[in-house]
Amino acid sequence: MKVCIIYDSKHGTTEKVARAIKETIEKYANVDVVRVSEVKSLKACELVIIGTPIYYERPLKSVLEFLEKHSEELEKKKVAIFIVYFAIAFGSLVRWHIQNHYIKPLRERIHGEIVGTLVLRGGIGNIREGEIEKARRWAFRLLDF
Numbered sequence: 001m002k003v004c005i006i007y008d009s010k011h012g013t014t015e016k017v018a019r020a021i022k023e024t025i026e027k028y029a030n031v032d033v034v035r036v037s038e039v040k041s042l043k044a045c046e047l048v049i050i051g052t053p054i055y056y057e058r059p060l061k062s063v064l065e066f067l068e069k070h071s072e073e074l075e076k077k078k079v080a081i082f083i084v085y086f087a088i089a090f091g092s093l094v095r096w097h098i099q100n101h102y103i104k105p106l107r108e109r110i111h112g113e114i115v116g117t118l119v120l121r122g123g124i125g126n127i128r129e130g131e132i133e134k135a136r137r138w139a140f141r142l143l144d145f
């Protein structure tokens, strides 16, 4: 299977996750990791994994614009999403907030089959090993679809 991991990142955290995912699945699939600004074509991709950090309460604009620009092409692909965030003080509303403000803008722009969604807590250029492990397990399961 051809997997394309497409991400953007300001401080490298999301990039670390993207690279860890590649490392995990590349024994079983043909995997490319590409920054959103450098994507040339999605033609060969069967599964597209999109990764974005959250800045100022939303996914990066570059990623949202990418999804809009490639909307038609993505309709024919399997798509999975991961976000990296660091919300601190939303208390019991945190899950609702993540779904409505962080995930929804991505989902709304994807008209194809969404085969997975992953939420990770990251810092500024760093992320806990546990979160990387979570990403590895998630990515591995995506190959079953």
Ligand SMILES: Cc1cc2nc3c(=O)[nH]c(=O)nc-3n(C[C@H](O)[C@H](O)[C@H](O)COP(=O)(O)O)c2cc1C
Residues within 6 Å of the ligand: 008, 009, 010, 011, 012, 013, 014, 015, 053, 054, 055, 056, 057, 058, 084, 085, 086, 087, 088, 121, 122, 123, 124, 125, 126
């Ligand atoms: C200026 C700035 C604004 C941020 N805004 C948010 C936010 O609104 N909500 C949130 O959950 N995390 C926010 N974060 C945390 C980032 O999403 C988190 O640190 C992420 O791991 C950064 O990913 P990156 O290193 O790939 O850019 C912010 C971080 C910075 C530096």
